[in-house]
Amino acid sequence: QLMDKGNHRHFMQKEIYEQPVVVAQTLRSYLRPLEAQVALPDIEFDLSSVERVVVVACGTASYVGMIGKYWIEQLARIPVEVDVASEYRYRDPVLLPNTLGLVISQSGETADTLAALRHMKAAGVTTGGIINVPTSSMAREVDLLLPTHAGPEIGVASTKAFTCQLAVMAALATNLARAKGRLADEADVVEHLQHVPEAMSMALAHDAEIEAMAPKIAAARDVLYLGRGPEFPLALEGALKLKEISYIHAEGYASGEMKHGPIALIDEQVPLIVIAPSGPLFDKTVSNMQEAQARGAQVVLISDAEGIAQAGENTIATIEMPKVHPLIAPLVYAVPVQLLAYHVAVAKGTDVDQPRNLAKSVTVE
């Protein structure tokens, strides 16, 4: 039965655990492994005409847009703008021709996102939507529907919808890159994306460790999350998740911005969650982390074996992720970020699936 928690204590926990399966399910409709191709469904639209992408969404889905900006700009060299829908619809945005207007929504019913979609359609641009509920208003109204197959998401705090949206965003970025003649090795991308479910399962294997460290974070009043590149929006998502369900004040920051403000908050009482896969940006993030450590910050480092070997000292905990290609890192690193918020909330005894004041779908403004 769909609405059954199974062996899980909460829907959120169940949905975190479902991710390897539902992400694989979503990827199946975008990957053609035999042809070594990343495809989009329903593609009568010529992607090579796209000169810019405007992404509009709310909450967790807006962070998918931000991660997509890194991917699309890097892979396809197409400029991307990302806005939260409540701002977009009222700021009289400039919409140039050959824009792909993209909405991202689990429910397909969020009032502000739907209004932004209608605004873009009225302005005459082609619209696309990464949407989980196939019968929703947005799914019906977009020109190009890019479905996620996460299944019903019951927990108010989005988890599996987020990673499925990322999987589709990666497929879109790859297709835009191909349309622009910039995709050197598609087979390589297919291989990395196919590895996601297994890498997510490996991330889930750290659940007990994360549960064990949760009481330390649960005692904090404020928590900071740091990340760079595509892991910056993931830091924002980590902070949002923690706020939503544990009611602890949390902020996500781009690592390099820490010295422009949040470092003033750092002392022994403020845990710092650093999301930093090893790679070209790693040393920069570590140097930001060390500045914070010098001021007493209690660091939890989420990285791979290489990163932890290099920078895991003087932390209160490390969480070791498998070594993955940078394209898929946000999907894999999302898992410990979600688990941490989940276990902190459980430790605090909050209503994890129905946090106070929040709604699953915000259908009024």
Ligand code: G6P
């Ligand atoms: C609400 C939910 C969030 C979600 C956001 C956008 O705030 O609590 O989990 O990210 O709406 O919802 P959507 O259905 O448009 O993805």
